[in-house]
Amino acid sequence: PRVGVLISGRGSNMMSLIEAAAAPDFPAEIGCVISNRPDAHGVVRAQAANIPTRIVDHKAYEDRSSFDAALDEALTEEQIDVVCLAGFMRLLTRALVMKWTGRMINIHPALLPSFKGLNTHERALAEGVKIHGCTVHFVTPEMDVGPILIQAAVPVLEDDTPGSLGARVLEQEHLVYPQALRMVCEGRARLENGRVVIDGFE
Numbered sequence: 001p002r003v004g005v006l007i008s009g010r011g012s013n014m015m016s017l018i019e020a021a022a023a024p025d026f027p028a029e030i031g032c033v034i035s036n037r038p039d040a041h042g043v044v045r046a047q048a049a050n051i052p053t054r055i056v057d058h059k060a061y062e063d064r065s066s067f068d069a070a071l072d073e074a075l076t077e078e079q080i081d082v083v084c085l086a087g088f089m090r091l092l093t094r095a096l097v098m099k100w101t102g103r104m105i106n107i108h109p110a111l112l113p114s115f116k117g118l119n120t121h122e123r124a125l126a127e128g129v130k131i132h133g134c135t136v137h138f139v140t141p142e143m144d145v146g147p148i149l150i151q152a153a154v155p156v157l158e159d160d161t162p163g164s165l166g167a168r169v170l171e172q173e174h175l176v177y178p179q180a181l182r183m184v185c186e187g188r189a190r191l192e193n194g195r196v197v198i199d200g201f202e
C-alpha cells in the first residue's frame, strides 16, 4: 500500500514512519506527506528525505467540508491507500473519516481513553498519574476515541516536567507508530465491526 502522512508541525513521527518504510521488508511506502501549514518544519524534513509533499492550507478554504474535500482529492491524486495522522492539528469531518474508516490511523500522546485532546503531559502531571504513554488508534469521527491498535507506557518520575515526560513518551511514539502501520499494511490488524482484530493476538 501507499501511505499518506498528514502533518501540521515538526514531523518527528512522520520521520519515524519515513525511516521505518525505507527498510526493504517494510510492507508499505510513504507516497506523500500533506501539511495544512505551509511553514511546518516537517515539510522540509520530508523533502530532504525525497518524499513528495503537498500543502493543503486550511486557511484557503471556506469551511471544513471544502478543506476536507481538497485533502481527499490530494490523497486520491497521490493514490494513497492508508492515511497516518502525525501531529495533524485539524479536526476532520465525519464524511472524510467515514470514507477512510479502517484505513486512517492516528497517534495520540497519552494512554487513551485518558487525556484526550491537547496538553496531555501537563494534565497527566496535574492528575498525578504514575504511568503515562501513547496510543495508536484507528480514526473515527469523534476525536481521540477510535479503536486502539497499540499503546506504550512510560513511568512518570518524581521530578518530571511536561517537557521531560513528553520526551519520554515521544521516544515510544517513534517506536509504536511504525509498528502499528506495519500491522495495518500487512493486514494483520484490521477494523471489524468497530473493533480492532489483530491476528495471533489472544
Ligand code: GRF
Residues within 6 Å of the ligand: 007, 009, 010, 011, 012, 013, 014, 042, 086, 087, 088, 107, 108, 109, 170, 173
Ligand atoms: C506528537 O506528540 C503526537 O502524538 C501528537 O502530536 C505530536 C506531533 O509531534 N499527535 P511530531 O510533529 O510528530 O514531532
